[in-house]
Amino acid sequence: MAGPPDKNEPLSAGLPSVSTQPSKPATVVGKPLGKALLLVSLVVGFNSWTTRHLGWGLENPLGITSIAAGLGVAMTLAEKLLPKDELEALKIPLAQIPLAILLIFTGVFGVVLTIRSSVVVVSDSVGNEIPWDSVRLVKADTGEDVAPSKRDKKDEPLRFEVSTSPFGYLYRLKVPGYVEQIVRVYPLTGLTVIPERDLRVSPSVLFRPPTNALQELTPKSGGRFQILAVEGARLRSLSVACDHSSYLFGNEHDIPATWFGLWDLELQGSQISDKSGDASATKLAWYRHTLLPPARDLSPGDVLEARVVSGGNAVVARARIKLGSEALKDVPLVAATSPDSLPKTEVPPCPQ
Amino acid sequence: MSAIGGVRKLGALVVSFLMLSVITCAQEGPSKPSVQVDFRIEAIRYIGHFSADLTALQQKAAKRFAKTLADRFGFLGFTTEPQRTKLTITLANVSPSEICRLDDAVCPKETILRLVLEQPDRPPTSYDGWTYLDRQDFFVVLGGVDEEVENLDRVGFGKLNVSEVMVRIFSRVQLTDNAHLIWKPASGSGSPKTGLAGMTVPLQANILCADQHSVLVMRSEFPQEFTTSKKAELAVDAQGPFVPPDNPPDDTWKKETGNLFGIPSADPPRDRKWDSWEPLSAISDRDQIRITGVFMYQYRHMDTGCSAAILPSAFENNPGREP
Numbered sequence: 001m002a003g004p005p006d007k008n009e010p011l012s013a014g015l016p017s018v019s020t021q022p023s024k025p026a027t028v029v030g031k032p033l034g035k036a037l038l039l040v041s042l043v044v045g046f047n048s049w050t051t052r053h054l055g056w057g058l059e060n061p062l063g064i065t066s067i068a069a070g071l072g073v074a075m076t077l078a079e080k081l082l083p084k085d086e087l088e089a090l091k092i093p094l095a096q097i098p099l100a101i102l103l104i105f106t107g108v109f110g111v112v113l114t115i116r117s118s119v120v121v122v123s124d125s126v127g128n129e130i131p132w133d134s135v136r137l138v139k140a141d142t143g144e145d146v147a148p149s150k151r152d153k154k155d156e157p158l159r160f161e162v163s164t165s166p167f168g169y170l171y172r173l174k175v176p177g178y179v180e181q182i183v184r185v186y187p188l189t190g191l192t193v194i195p196e197r198d199l200r201v202s203p204s205v206l207f208r209p210p211t212n213a214l215q216e217l218t219p220k221s222g223g224r225f226q227i228l229a230v231e232g233a234r235l236r237s238l239s240v241a242c243d244h245s246s247y248l249f250g251n252e253h254d255i256p257a258t259w260f261g262l263w264d265l266e267l268q269g270s271q272i273s274d275k276s277g278d279a280s281a282t283k284l285a286w287y288r289h290t291l292l293p294p295a296r297d298l299s300p301g302d303v304l305e306a307r308v309v310s311g312g313n314a315v316v317a318r319a320r321i322k323l324g325s326e327a328l329k330d331v332p333l334v335a336a337t338s339p340d341s342l343p344k345t346e347v348p349p350c351p352q
Numbered sequence: 353m354s355a356i357g358g359v360r361k362l363g364a365l366v367v368s369f370l371m372l373s374v375i376t377c378a379q380e381g382p383s384k385p386s387v388q389v390d391f392r393i394e395a396i397r398y399i400g401h402f403s404a405d406l407t408a409l410q411q412k413a414a415k416r417f418a419k420t421l422a423d424r425f426g427f428l429g430f431t432t433e434p435q436r437t438k439l440t441i442t443l444a445n446v447s448p449s450e451i452c453r454l455d456d457a458v459c460p461k462e463t464i465l466r467l468v469l470e471q472p473d474r475p476p477t478s479y480d481g482w483t484y485l486d487r488q489d490f491f492v493v494l495g496g497v498d499e500e501v502e503n504l505d506r507v508g509f510g511k512l513n514v515s516e517v518m519v520r521i522f523s524r525v526q527l528t529d530n531a532h533l534i535w536k537p538a539s540g541s542g543s544p545k546t547g548l549a550g551m552t553v554p555l556q557a558n559i560l561c562a563d564q565h566s567v568l569v570m571r572s573e574f575p576q577e578f579t580t581s582k583k584a585e586l587a588v589d590a591q592g593p594f595v596p597p598d599n600p601p602d603d604t605w606k607k608e609t610g611n612l613f614g615i616p617s618a619d620p621p622r623d624r625k626w627d628s629w630e631p632l633s634a635i636s637d638r639d640q641i642r643i644t645g646v647f648m649y650q651y652r653h654m655d656t657g658c659s660a661a662i663l664p665s666a667f668e669n670n671p672g673r674e675p
Contacts, residue, residue, distance in 0.1 A: 211491055212397055212457040218493050221401065270458045271451075276488035278460070311496070314403030316457065337455035339400035 038102050046109060053118035053190055055149065055159050117164040118190040119183065121175060122157035124197060131176045132158050140170035140182055177202055177251055179299055179325075201327045202297040204250025205304065206289060208263075208332045211272055211282045213308035213317035217244045222311030224347050227292065230303035230320065238304075239292045242350035246289040247306070250298050253328045255287060266332065300325050306333060309347045314339035382555050385525055387428050387469075388435035389418040394444040396457045401494040412501045417441055420505055424514065425522055426561035427648045437525055442466040443484065443504070460490035465508055469521050479520045484508050515650065519623065523569065523649045528554055531570060531643045532608055534594075537601060548633045550591070550615040553646050557593035557612040558654075566590035567621055567650035568614050573642045574635050581642075584627035587620030587649070621650055 051057035058067070078087055119137055123130050137146040137160045149159040162171065168184040178199035185191045193199065209217065209225065216223030224242050227249055228235040241247060263286060267279045274280055298304075300323050307318035317333040391414035393399060393406060402409050411432075418430040421439075430439075445454050445461040452459035463485035468478045484507065485492060494500060531553050535546040551570060553560070562568075568588040573581045594613035596605035616629040635641055 210458045212400070215397075215491050215493050216401060220493050220495050222496075270456075271448075272458070272460060273488075276491075278488075278491050310401045310403060311494075312401055312403035312405045314400050316400040335457040336400065337396075337453075337457075339403055341403045344404070 035102060042106055114166045114187045115163055117162055117185050117187050119160040119162055119185055120157045120192045122194055124194050134176045136174045138172045140172050175199055203323045203326060204253055205329050205331050206246055206248050207306040208246045208286050209308045209317050210333055210335045211278055212335055213333060214244055214285050216308055216310045216316055224309045224350055226307055226347055228305045230305050240348045241290055243290045244285055246286040247292050248289045249292045252291055259330055298323055313342045313344055384427060384429050384555060384559050386435045387430050388438045389414050389430050389432055390440045391417060392442040394442055395463050396455055398443060405497050409497045413504055416501050416505050420509055426653050427651055428525060436472050438470045440468045460487050462487050467521050469524055477524050483511055518651055523647050526645045526647055528646050531646050550613055552594045552608040552611040552613050555612060556610050560612050561654045562590045562612060563652045563654040564591060565652045569647040569649045571645040573644060574632055575640050586629055587617035587626045588614035589617045590614045
């Protein structure tokens, strides 16, 4: 067991250094210490960076401390148990590590720090399952897809290792059920996205056919409900259904209670009374909506047209809407005053 | 062999055609007026629902209504072929208020079957009182073409006020522009005076298919003292086919055999004003009486299959009107 160092003994005596130039004692002591600090900083920084951006490393400072303590104990035991010459051979000659190497490592690491980063998508609750396979991150400028890292566990966040720059880099992030969003990814910090908190829910629309159009949607009448995407002057069929109900196009939502009062007013305005149950039947049909999931999430700016086509192939009610930022929009279809006939082939048959 | 067979078949065809022509010619004679039935759809929900099938629906409904009208109003012929007299039946909505427009398919409205009768040289006559669907039935579920034709016929005619439509529409269709007055000697007087026994319409009773309790309108003109001729509309109670006695006092009676016979109505329908028979009966010069038209006012379908006849003894109960 070595005793406390003598006051006249250089401080570097206990360190694994072989530099013993008496003419410059401060430099001799400072260099290994600086190297040691640099090395420790490099290790800690590297560990933190890989943990944050690559998802592996010593998870927290406690881990590093434990390892350092463990090494200390091991060194103490080694000093007690091993012969001096063997012990000396085991000691890492820190002073012998060229500073240039350390600086190169530091420089390389610094460069990596500034050009590599990550985007982590994590759900805020275990029950709220995100279809992880459909989460997409693409470079905003080139549209190039970024592949996510492999997930080993079900609840593990989805991680994208991305390139960036000191001023950040733009990406488009699309999480199913949410509006695609442009995000700027900076080095070092990266970006953590909790969809429920950070992203806007993809808009959904409740299309409500008027009473006469609802009657066309009974099986006996043979009417069809169709949603089309308006793409300039072109219409593209998105969905066809034949239920006697309203239609929720998008994601499932609860119908806000305040809407019922507005529906009442709407029916009263149309002079639809409840004498023969028409008003009640209509409200129930609106409330018991049919969910129509779109092939892709709707986005603000999308233009949709919904129409009810009668058994005789005439449009009896229609509505056109440009989606905004509202999560759920109530869109009543308007009855046609002079129903337009469509070619028989324009509206697909009811799905079986 | 086959050539001989072909000639035989051709011969049989020609013979059949000739026989058919003979039969058809033999049946020709005065026929009841024919009315062209046209069916239109203006009701907004029906236009939207049927759209491409609208023409088919209108054609089928016209045929169906022509048949049912012929059954209900047997004194007229109804066809979908073009005729001088045209009856347009329009399925239409009636707006309850200005804010509930006819082209608004959401605001409930009454659905009616509007009748418009068009005749040459006469103003059109319309009737809007035939309700097909009440306002609360506006949103009834509509089905296929055949199904709706069936509904229109069954529900529509179930709600038809026959007597009102008779008065407002079909009483305007002239059956004939003349009639034959039947005069007979006054019974028991021994004088040469005659009384008006009735009139015959120059149409077979079984063709008109009008039973007793049917009421005809006879339009006539006859001279008056000090003024121009008087126009009169007289009520005639239909009696059935005319069957003259074996030795008729007038030779012309024989020609009227089987024609619809009617007598002056003693108690005509009270929903309109009628002229009295007295002035006409009092005319001494019968040749001055001009009958300008006969119309059916109240119709009762002949229950016995349009072939009932009245016995000559019926005349005994109708002694005629003394001049």
